[in-house]
Amino acid sequence: MQAQLIALDWGTTSLRAYLLGSAGQVLKERTLACGIMQLPGTPRLVAGQWCADGFELAFDDACGDWLDAHPGVPVIACGMVGSAQGWCEAPYRQTPASLNALSTALQTVRSVRGVDLHIVPGVIQRSTLPNVMRGEETQVLGVLESFPQLNDCLIGLPGSHSKWVQVQDGNLVHFDTFMTGELYAAACEHTILGRTQQRSAQFDSAAFDRGVQVALSPDGRLGPLSTLFSARTLGLTGQLSATQQPDYVSGLLIGHELSALGGAVRERRGGASMPTIILIGNSRLCERYQRALAACGFADVRLAQQATEQGLWHLAQAAGLLRHMQLEG
Amino acid sequence: MQAQLIALDWGTTSLRAYLLGSAGQVLKERTLACGIMQLPGTPRLVAGQWCADGFELAFDDACGDWLDAHPGVPVIACGMVGSAQGWCEAPYRQTPASLNALSTALQTVRSVRGVDLHIVPGVIQRSTLPNVMRGEETQVLGVLESFPQLNDCLIGLPGSHSKWVQVQDGNLVHFDTFMTGELYAAACEHTILGRTQQRSAQFDSAAFDRGVQVALSPDGRLGPLSTLFSARTLGLTGQLSATQQPDYVSGLLIGHELSALGGAVRERRGGASMPTIILIGNSRLCERYQRALAACGFADVRLAQQATEQGLWHLAQAAGLLRHMQLEG
Structure with missing residues (x-):
């Protein structure tokens, strides 16, 4: 099948590469531990030139190898690169940001092999x-293309730094971290x-839910700086075992995050109903957020898949990078 | 001058020892890095016996050496010991706790030299x-003896784990961590x-105050999990220098602590005016808390000195440990 695009999700610690086909489907995929903070250091020949970068x-x-096999295929990247x-x-680029605004602002760097890398701002x-x-904007755009009927939603990207992006009519209008x-x-x-604490391979949903409930309770009003100490005191008083403590703390913090988010969303929307939520990310973490979102009164929560590669595909398309290849195909 | 009491403040990382005179004044004082998590490990002779404990x-x-010089002097200790x-x-001991309740609950352990150590619960x-x-109760009791006219106050002990203790008529009735x-x-x-971040020896009061104001502002309602990220983004946008960031973060977190505390205190007291605050602890940290408390509407804030040794002295007195020595003196 004809390769149409190489799409790179290039973050701080890892680099994920996709070879995409004529409709944006994934033909090949690989993950390298070559994030921008841990790049390879041993010089070698690249495309016939001695290279240390x-x-x-x-x-x-x-x-x-993909570039050798598919000469002329365009390359796009997002993230900390x-x-x-x-x-x-x-x-x-400033908010409000849209597919069009971002696709016209790609930054280009020419590699030693003469290939241009187009970088999403x-x-x-x-x-x-x-x-x-950086990177999340591409995932959000990928989701919007998968859910074209949604013109008012909140997209959640749980992680080290969770992002909550409010989208209206295809624009990223507001976000919190x-x-x-x-x-x-x-x-x-x-x-x-x-x-x-004692780590356990198994998710203790009851301990997690308990943490969420504490965050949402009157005791939770003292905030996470205070409620976190309860993981210790409930342990000291025999009410929380060593293996329950990690998931309890996880529930506490996610509960505080979503309680604060819910308050801000309600305030921004006045009397309007709560928006649809779409979650992007690691499935285990999304499961935790789904449980906590339900407890916080968000009724409509959906999961998105392949957001990054879809976002990169649509950005490349909007930027006109695919035209030449499509004519060829 | 006659030594009347040896008082130990024995915590996790350090051990502070006081030799107190006939009115509880400090005759000698020393600090050792012998907290209960880093005890000496080399066996030796103690009072003629080989000792590895x-x-x-x-x-x-x-x-x-103090015990050798003052045979029969009683010893009292508080903290993680x-x-x-x-x-x-x-x-x-449960709240409400008073000087009397705690002084009648001292736990005794006999050392290898035959001396009893009386431990405050x-x-x-x-x-x-x-x-x-553990330990803070003794400091609170020491403060109450120094401020006998106060029958309704909030005692703050800033630190790794800040404690806020509500005192009424000599009783510790409620506290938060x-x-x-x-x-x-x-x-x-x-x-x-x-x-x-770049550490600086100098306290940047403007950066600290800015952090406090953010915590108290409408943006602060998203809580510390969210506002902390602003230390990064204000840096990225050139609004906060590397050396300002540590004190900004300090102000943010102390501001969130005091904002939550203030809300809880107001709720507990209904329409009553805010209580007098007495701070105990490291003078630099107390200075930060004083600034932030003023911003949070606490008008009457005082500093206490020598709270631990005073608390141990009054507990020993209430427990009758000093009687024999006083008759002798």
Whole structure:
């Protein structure tokens, strides 16, 4: 089958590469531990030239063979590769941001093999407290193409830094960030809470739900700085076992995130009903968020798949990168 | 001058020893890095007996020479030495807790030299989310003796785990814990926020106050999981320098703590005016809390000194430990 596009999701710690076919379907896919903070360091020949640049080496590792097999195929990338610490900075575009706005702002860098890499810009919201994303904007656009009937929704991207993106008529109009995942890890690994915890391979949904309920309860009004200590005191008083504590803390923090988010969404929407939620991400983490969202009164929650590769495909299409190949095909 | 009491503040990481005179004044004082989690490990002779017990060794290091010089002087201790991981567990006493209740519940352990160590119990509040303290109860009692005219106040003990203790008529009736200090350290050292921070020896009061104001602002309603990310984005957009970021984050977290505390206090007191606040602790940290408390509408804030040694002195007195020595003196 004719390859139409190489799409790269190039983040801080990993680089995922997709070879996409004529309708955007995934022909091949691979993941490398070559994020921009851990690039290859051993110089070698690339396309006949001696090369020591980590970005060039990682790029060649990710898709050199695909480029050899499909000469002329265009390449697009999103994520931290476009940051100030990336291969080539693709400056942030402001909200409101749309497929058209982002696709006309791709930043290009030419690799040593003469191939252009088109980099998607991140998005900035210049509110009193600014907010930024890089990579998530592409996932959001991918979701919008999969759910074309939605013109008012909230897209959640749980993770180290959870993003909640409000979309209206195809525009990313507002977003918030919560450092929930990273603070969860820091609290469990680098505070007293870790001392009494025991990790378990199995998800303890009851402990998780209990944490969510505490966050939503009157006790939760003291906020996570205070409620987190209950993981210790419930343990000390025999009400929470060592293996229950990690999922309880996870429920607490996700509960606080969604309780605060729910309040802000209600305030922004006045009397209007709660928006449809679409979640993108790791399926285990999305399961946790689904449970907690239900407890917070979000009734309509859906899951999206293949958001990144779909977003990159539609951005390449809107930018006119696919035209030449399609004529050829 | 006649020594009347040896008073030990024996925590997780350090052991502070006081030799107190006839009116409770400090005659001598020393600090050792012999908290219960880092006890000495090299066996040696103690009072003529071969000894390998870390508690015995630390005890001898802390006050063996004082015990030799003042035979028969009583010894009292507070802090984690009375926890389940301590030398001898002094089970928690429930709120409401008073000087009398705690002084009649001292737990005794006899050292290898035949000297009894009297250990002050911690305090537990058996609310839906239980709360515990060990050591802070002694500081609170010390403060109450220094401010006898106060019968309704809130005592704040900022630190890794800040405690806020509501006192009425000499009783510790309610308290809350915030893991602010420990989460601050974890956020700065083990999340992305640390990457753009630069430590400075000087306190940047403007950056700190800005963090407090953000926590108290409408943006602060999203809670610390969200506002913390602004330390990064304000840095990215050139609005907060690398050296300002640590104090900004400190202000954010202390602001969230005090905003939540203020809300809870107002709710508990109905229409009554805000209570007098007394702060105990490290003077630099108390200075931060004073600034933030003023911003949160707490008008009457005072600082207490020598709370631990005063608390231990009054507990020993109430327990009758000083009687014999006083008759002798």
